[in-house]
């Protein structure tokens with residue numbers, strides 16, 4: 251087994267930025283927040299209310315968050331206030347929950363994306379809106395339109411528990427995406443723009459969401475990956491996936507060579523090879539583990555190695571431990587979509603007990619049950635002997 255040390259939690263590198271306290275007043279090491287105790291939301295939303303649109307405002311929270319929160323405003327405010335008044339009210343509430351460092355980071359990242367999108371000229375505009383019939387192979391489209399476990403099983407292999415592989419992308423789409431990424435990287439070189447890499451582990455590759463593909467990828471997650479995940483990964487929030495991180499990674503002699511053993515910062519990971527010609531670069535998977543058991547031993551039945559083929563996808567839980575072997579010749583480029591569920595993450599914060607999806611938690615649970623049964627048997631046996 252090719253463990254090289256402890257498993258690493260893979261995070262997008264922009265997470266490291268901006269954890270300072272900013273301009274907030276700090277006294278004796280304690281942050282002082284303004285108090286708006288009178289600002290409250292209603293318990294039940296006003297279901298018939300049509301929310302305002304906040305897209306045009308420069309806000310430190312997502313405009314969508316304001317639109318969905320608006321229905322929870324007190325009726326008096328909802329009926330008689332201007333949009334600005336509503337924004338201020340909701341903002342005061344949100345500020346209590348969202349640390350300033352995080353807001354600064356989100357704002358900086360939004361500006362970074364804006365700078366790229368307003369300067370970069372896309373090569374293939376047709377990639378920026380999802381055209382299912384042009385992107386996906388017919389078998390995949392048919393399975394998703396039927397949307398049953400059977401329809402998915404018909405096109406998928408499950409060579410190891412929780413690892414699904416299937417034909418997904420058309421060769422023409424793969425070629426266009428490769429050309430688009432090359433075009434973007436050429437622009438980065440020519441303009442000397444400092445880009446953020448996809449995560450802490452890959453030195454090469456690019457974040458697709460950063461140069462305009464965010465909406466297309468969101469739709470890909472919502473209309474294609476979430477329905478599949480609802481069937482196969484409901485135990486890790488598969489039916490409530492609500493955000494994504496989409497990027498490409500590049501392997502080869504003058505790129506990243508391999509990737510250490512790790513878990514993803516995702517609930518469900520889609521990994522599709524785009525090309526080109528290469529040798530090596532196998533994906534090795536080693537069982538699903540929770541935070542507590544991430545470094546526990548691999549069971550023989552969990553050992554699985556997979557060889558990438560262009561257009562073919564692998565879908566697995568983010569907590570499925572894995573890595574990539576060295577790409578020994580040629581160039582390999584893979585498209586990754588990390589899909590996340592904020593509902594699942596919120597629930598996990600408060601429930602740290604045994605996970606149904608962690609193989610080690612389940613093994614421990616079975617062992618406890620076995621011991622309990624053995625102890626009961628022994629007790630009954632003893633009682634029997636005393637009775638005689």
Ligand SMILES: [Zn+2]
Pocket residue numbers: 539540541542543605608609610611612
């Ligand atoms: Zn566990």
